Each structure stands twice: as C-alpha cells, then as structure tokens.
Amino acid sequence: MAGDIALSVDHLVKSFRIHQQKTNSLKQLIAARGRNRYDDFVAVDDVTFDVREGEVFGIIGQNGSGKSTLLKCMAGILQPNSGTVQVFRRMGALLELGAGFHPELTGRENIFLNAAILGMGRREIALRFDEIVDFSGLHTFIDQPVKTYSSGMYVRLAFAVAINVDPQLLIVDEILAVGDVSFQRRCLEKFVEFRSEGRTIVLVTHDMGSVKNLCDRAIWLEHGKAIDEGDPADLVEAYTERMLGGAAPAADGSVRRGSGEIRITEVEMFTQGDPTPVKRCRTSDSIVLRLHYQAEKTVPQPVIGIEIQSLGGATVTAPNTRDVGMVPPNMSGTGVVDITIPRVDLLPGTYDLHTSITDFNRAYVYDHVQLALRFDVMTGKPYETGGLVTMRPQWSLS
Amino acid sequence: MAHRNLLYLLSLKELRTRYKKSVLGWAWSLLNPISQMLIFTIIFTYVFGQNPLAGDPSGLKNFPLYFLCGLLPWNFFAITTSTAMGNVQNGAGLIKKVTFPHEHLVFSVVVAQFVTLLIETIILFVALTLAGQTPLVWLPILLVLYGLWALFTTGVALALSAANVFFHDVQYLWSIVSQLLFYATPVIYFIPLIKLDALRNVANYGPTGSFIVAFHDVLYDGRMPSIARVGYLAVLAAFTLAAGAWIFGKLSPRFAEQM
Numbered sequence: 001m002a003g004d005i006a007l008s009v010d011h012l013v014k015s016f017r018i019h020q021q022k023t024n025s026l027k028q029l030i031a032a033r034g035r036n037r038y039d040d041f042v043a044v045d046d047v048t049f050d051v052r053e054g055e056v057f058g059i060i061g062q063n064g065s066g067k068s069t070l071l072k073c074m075a076g077i078l079q080p081n082s083g084t085v086q087v088f089r090r091m092g093a094l095l096e097l098g099a100g101f102h103p104e105l106t107g108r109e110n111i112f113l114n115a116a117i118l119g120m121g122r123r124e125i126a127l128r129f130d131e132i133v134d135f136s137g138l139h140t141f142i143d144q145p146v147k148t149y150s151s152g153m154y155v156r157l158a159f160a161v162a163i164n165v166d167p168q169l170l171i172v173d174e175i176l177a178v179g180d181v182s183f184q185r186r187c188l189e190k191f192v193e194f195r196s197e198g199r200t201i202v203l204v205t206h207d208m209g210s211v212k213n214l215c216d217r218a219i220w221l222e223h224g225k226a227i228d229e230g231d232p233a234d235l236v237e238a239y240t241e242r243m244l245g246g247a248a249p250a251a252d253g254s255v256r257r258g259s260g261e262i263r264i265t266e267v268e269m270f271t272q273g274d275p276t277p278v279k280r281c282r283t284s285d286s287i288v289l290r291l292h293y294q295a296e297k298t299v300p301q302p303v304i305g306i307e308i309q310s311l312g313g314a315t316v317t318a319p320n321t322r323d324v325g326m327v328p329p330n331m332s333g334t335g336v337v338d339i340t341i342p343r344v345d346l347l348p349g350t351y352d353l354h355t356s357i358t359d360f361n362r363a364y365v366y367d368h369v370q371l372a373l374r375f376d377v378m379t380g381k382p383y384e385t386g387g388l389v390t391m392r393p394q395w396s397l398s
Numbered sequence: 399m400a401h402r403n404l405l406y407l408l409s410l411k412e413l414r415t416r417y418k419k420s421v422l423g424w425a426w427s428l429l430n431p432i433s434q435m436l437i438f439t440i441i442f443t444y445v446f447g448q449n450p451l452a453g454d455p456s457g458l459k460n461f462p463l464y465f466l467c468g469l470l471p472w473n474f475f476a477i478t479t480s481t482a483m484g485n486v487q488n489g490a491g492l493i494k495k496v497t498f499p500h501e502h503l504v505f506s507v508v509v510a511q512f513v514t515l516l517i518e519t520i521i522l523f524v525a526l527t528l529a530g531q532t533p534l535v536w537l538p539i540l541l542v543l544y545g546l547w548a549l550f551t552t553g554v555a556l557a558l559s560a561a562n563v564f565f566h567d568v569q570y571l572w573s574i575v576s577q578l579l580f581y582a583t584p585v586i587y588f589i590p591l592i593k594l595d596a597l598r599n600v601a602n603y604g605p606t607g608s609f610i611v612a613f614h615d616v617l618y619d620g621r622m623p624s625i626a627r628v629g630y631l632a633v634l635a636a637f638t639l640a641a642g643a644w645i646f647g648k649l650s651p652r653f654a655e656q657m
Contacts, residue, residue: 096496119404
C-alpha cells in the first residue's frame with residue numbers, strides 16, 4: 001500500500017481573532033459592544049501537502065511559524081477557517097503526554113482512562129495493559145496514585161500509554177525531548193520500530209538532527225506559509241542557514257545569540273605551554289582552550305559549555321561544566337575559563353568550536369557563539385585516514 | 399465502542415475521585431440531603447408551626463419523607479448542572495491537546511450523579527417502607543420518570559457548560575437562577591397551600607416543578623401521575639435535550655480555541 005495517501009491537507013487556512021481585550025464575561029462583551037476591535041492573525045496560511053503511507057514527514061519552522069496550529073488542525077482539535085484535512089488512517093496525536101491524567105487515581109486507573117481518551121476500547125486496553133506497564137517500567141508503582149510519581153515516572157507512563165494506542169498515523173509534537181537519556185533512547189527505538197513497520201509519522205521538532213535522520217520528507221513553514229517542501233537534508237541546511245543568517249554574523253564569521261547578560265568575548269587556543277595563541281594543533285597535542293568572558297551583571301549558576309564539530313556537521317564532543325559538577329554559584333565581571341585537553345584525539349581536519357553559557361537548566365541561553373573558533377588539526381601520532389577521532393587501537397595479527 | 403468505554407471510565411473517575419480525600423467518603427453524599435431535610439423539618443414544624451399534608455391515597459403525613467422525595471431529584475439536577483460546567487472548564491488541558499467527544503465531560507457527570515441518586519433512592523425506599531408504604535410497586539414508573547429527569551438535566555447541563563466556556567458569568571448567573579428555580583419548585587412546600595394562583599401554576603407546571611410533582615405523586619402520595627403530565631414531561635425532556643445538544647454541538651468545535 002506504499003504510495004497511498006495517509007493524510008491530506010488541502011489549502012488549509014486557520015486564523016485567530018486577537019481581541020484588544022479578551023471577552024470572557026458578559027459585562028465586557030456588553031461594555032465593548034460594537035467597539036470590540038480585533039485583528040485577524042493568520043496562523044496557517046493556505047498550506048497544502050500530502051503525507052504518503054509509510055513515510056516520516058517532518059514539519060520545521062521557527063517558534064510562531066504555525067507548526068503547532070497546523071498540527072492541531074490535523075488532529076481535529078482546532079477547526080480550520082477554510083480548506084480541509086482528510087485523514088485516511090487511524091490517527092494518534094501526541095501533542096502532550098499525560099493530558100487527562102488524574103493525580104488521585106492510580107497508575108492502573110489512569111492507564112485505562114488515558115487510553116480511552118486516546119480512543120481505545122476496553123478490551124483493547126486490557127490486551128495491551130501488560131505491554132504498557134512493561135514499557136513504562138513502573139510495575140511496583142502501578143497501584144499508587146500518580147500524584148506520588150516523579151515527573152519522570154509520569155512522563156514514562158504517559159508515553160507508554162500513548163505509544164501503545166497503536167495508531168497507523170502518528171502525529172508527534174516535540175515530545176521526544178522528554179525524560180532522561182535512557183528513556184529518550186527507548187522512545188527513539190519505538191519510533192524507529194514504528195517506521196520500520198510501515199506506519200506513517202508526522203513529526204514536528206526543533207531538533208534538526210532528528211529531521212535529517214528520521215524523516216523522508218519535510219515541509220518548512222514560515223509565518224504560516226509553506227515556503228519549501230522536499231528532501232529533509234536540503235531543507236534543514238537551508239533552514240539552518242536562514243536561522244543563523246538572521247543573527248548577523250560577525251566579521252570573523254561567528255554568529256552570536258542569547259540574552260547577553262554574560263558573553264564569551266574571545267576564544268584562544270594554546271599548545272604545549274606556548275604563550276602565543278594558535279589556530280592549529282596536531283593529533284595527541286596537549287592544548288588549552290581559553291574562553292574570556294565578560295558579565296554585564298551577576299549571573300547565577302551559569303553553565304559553560306563548548307562543542308567541537310567537524311566541518312561535516314558531526315558533533316565530536318560537547319562537554320559542559322554541569323556534567324562535571326563545576327557550576328559556580330554566580331559569575332560577574334570579567335575573567336577567563338581554561339579548558340585543558342591533555343591529549344587531542346582528533347584526526348587531521350578542520351573543526352569548529354562553538355561556545356555557550358546557559359542557566360543551570362540549560363534552557364535559558366545567556367550567550368551562544370556559533371563558530372567561536374575554527375581550527376585545524378594536522379597529522380600527528382597516531383595517524384588514521386578515516387573517521388574523526390582516534391581510539392588508539394592496538395592491533396595484533398596472528 | 400471506544401467512546402462508550404470513555405464514558406464509562408470518565409464516570410468511574412467522577413465517582414472515584416469525588417470523595418477520595420475525605421474520611422467519611424461516600425457518606426457525605428447522603429449526609430447532605432439528610433441535613434437539608436432536618437433543617438427544613440425543624441423550620442416548618444417549630445418555626446412556622448406547620449403540619450404536613452397527608453398523601454393521597456397513601457395517607458402518609460410526614461415532613462421528612464415529603465422533603466426527601468423532592469430533595470433527592472432536585473439535588474441531582476442542581477449538582478449535575480453546576481458540576482458539569484466545572485468539569486468542562488477543568489477539561490481545558492484535555493480539550494486543547496486531545497481529540498475526543500467533549501460531551502462526555504458532561505455525560506460522565508450525569509451518569510455519576512445518577513448513580514448517586516439511585517443509591518440515595520434506595521435509602522429513601524427503606525425509609526418509606528418503614529413508614530408503612532409499598533414504594534417498590536412504583537419502581538418501574540419512578541425509573542421512567544427518573545430517566546426523563548436525567549435527559550432534561552443533561553440538556554440543561556450541555557447548554558450551560560457550552561455557554562460557560564465562552565462566558566464565565568454563566569456559572570455565577572446559574573447559581574442564582576438555580577436558587578430561584580429551587581423556590582419555584584415544590585420541594586419544601588405543598589402546592590395546595592399556595593395562596594396565589596399564578597405561583598401555584600408555576601410550581602405545578604414550571605419546567606422543574608412539573609417533574610417534582612410527579613415524583614411526589616409516585617413516592618409520597620402513592621399514585622400514578624396523570625398520563626397528560628407524563629406526556630408533558632417526555633416532551634419537555636426531549637425538547638430540552640435536543641436544544642442542549644444542538645447548542646453544545648454548535649459551540650464545542652470552538653472550545654479549544656476559546657479556552
């Protein structure tokens with residue numbers, strides 16, 4: 001059945017009325033009668049596309065580009081102003097995990113209730129119950145009220161239910177970004193399993209890596225309009241360029257974003273105790289990366305991180321101070337952060353260094369410098385012709 | 399199929415969570431009408447010095463039982479309508495994120511409250527039997543009347559909870575209107591004792607009054623309500639339900655946007 005249309009969106013338009021004053025009471029309505037001015041905000045503007053059976057379809061775009069609105073129209077939560085959405089397969093929409101969980105009910109009761117809300121019959125749920133509990137890994141807690149669950153447990157249970165609804169067409173909004181690393185991996189595995197079973201997936205995400213890796217096709221929304229559609233790799237490249245382009249690159253080619261309370265003003269690299277900064281080193285060299293910072297005001301618990309990327313876009317390493325438990329209570333004024341790398345395991349090539357300073361939760365970005373330093377690694381020891389890093393293999397032939 | 403399951407589980411949730419954190423739990427749902435009944439009995443007997451009218455032909459002459467016969471169904475109506483409004487409003491998180499039939503948020507309240515009404519009615523039957531009545535004879539017709547009453551209540555609850563999403567005033571307005579309705583309904587008084595003709599007609603044929611009269615016929619007087627009244631109630635229930643369903647159906651696609 002490959003090639004059949006699983007979902008079809010045809011000239012979809014969705015606009016919202018932005019009232020100067022939201023009228024939720026009769027008094028306001030009467031008081032504003034005739035004078036209640038509003039603007040129409042077009043969130044999704046004449047979007048048309050088909051999702052074919054068995055493909056993973058990505059939707060990319062900035063915040064506010066209409067992705068979520070489009071998704072909600074597809075899921076039938078919002079009614080479009082004009083145009084149509086036709087769904088030809090059993091659809092499951094995962095827009096929020098655990099919507100409808102009741103804190104006073106036990107995990108078991110919530111599984112039944114949540115699955116029913118997602119459209120499953122009782123016998124079907126009973127059949128899948130064990131599988132759901134297995135996937136969540138919450139066997140010992142299943143008869144406890146979910147209010148006693150940690151947020152991680154809550155999300156695990158919710159995802160376990162959602163993924164077992166067994167949709168032929170799955171609509172997912174950013175939810176792969178929840179849970180700890182091992183759970184995220186399990187979700188991703190489930191996802192890949194879904195794909196290999198030939199189910200159709202529509203995915204909205206900010207994670208360009210997963211768009212490139214998972215999607216067969218993608219659409220790019222901007223201000224509610226579909227401005228491009230096609231191969232995800234090309235789209236992601238164009239999108240990334242546009243996003244970074246918007247941030248105005250500096251003379252040295254670096255691109256800075258973030259709120260700017262604290263900034264990395266300069267990045268230098270030194271090799272083997274040589275006091276002059278360099279832009280190249282050799283495999284196995286000992287290097288020091290020196291980040292100069294300047295804070296406009298005192299910043300609490302900043303997490304400083306770097307990321308080293310190959311020219312091909314692969315992240316080789318991305319350490320930060322939180323991972324090693326070295327987050328200062330606050331930072332102010334100016335100073336330097338030295339990162340000593342005793343032995344560079346990179347193989348010859350050109351690498352880009354990006355820096356970031358965020359808050360403790362890694363959510364709020366004070367400063368992010370894309371391409372803070374570009375450096376070359378030259379042939380050293382050991383030398384290998386393929387790959388990015390050396391793992392210093394010991395060969396023995398017999 | 400799946401949606402029937404949803405209704406079942408939502409109703410179960412309503413029943414399970416209502417008294418989850420209270421010590422007396424379910425007893426509260428019984429204590430509420432009993433305390434109301436005691437208050438009215440004391441006021442009418444000792445403050446106003448009234449005597450209850452005798453049921454015809456049952457001969458029953460008892461304030462507490464008369465009050466309970468009207469209070470239990472009245473409370474069903476009043477609690478269902480106000481809880482349904484809250485339930486839809488509290489369902490915002492769900493409505494904005496999941497596609498499901500929104501009316502189940504109302505139906506589940508009706509079902510849960512109806513179960514409560516039936517349990518309370520069992521207790522009332524025990525009390526009536528102890529007072530020398532034979533209420534079981536009237537069970538079939540009572541269930542028909544209860545059914546019509548539930549349909550009527552569902553219609554009102556649907557209309558109110560849909561309107562309340564758009565204007566939160568509706569819930570405050572309704573708490574006043576339902577109080578007025580309570581006094582316009584012969585729950586705590588006897589219709590023959592009303593002095594003013596107009597008021598007697600309101601109590602007898604008003605939308606809620608006409609139901610309560612039928613409940614009194616069956617439970618207190620021990621007689622069959624007139625066919626004309628049952629017919630009137632059926633039309634009233636059908637019309638109210640249809641109107642409520644129409645309003646809800648019109649408005650519910652816009653819930654997610656409005657919430």
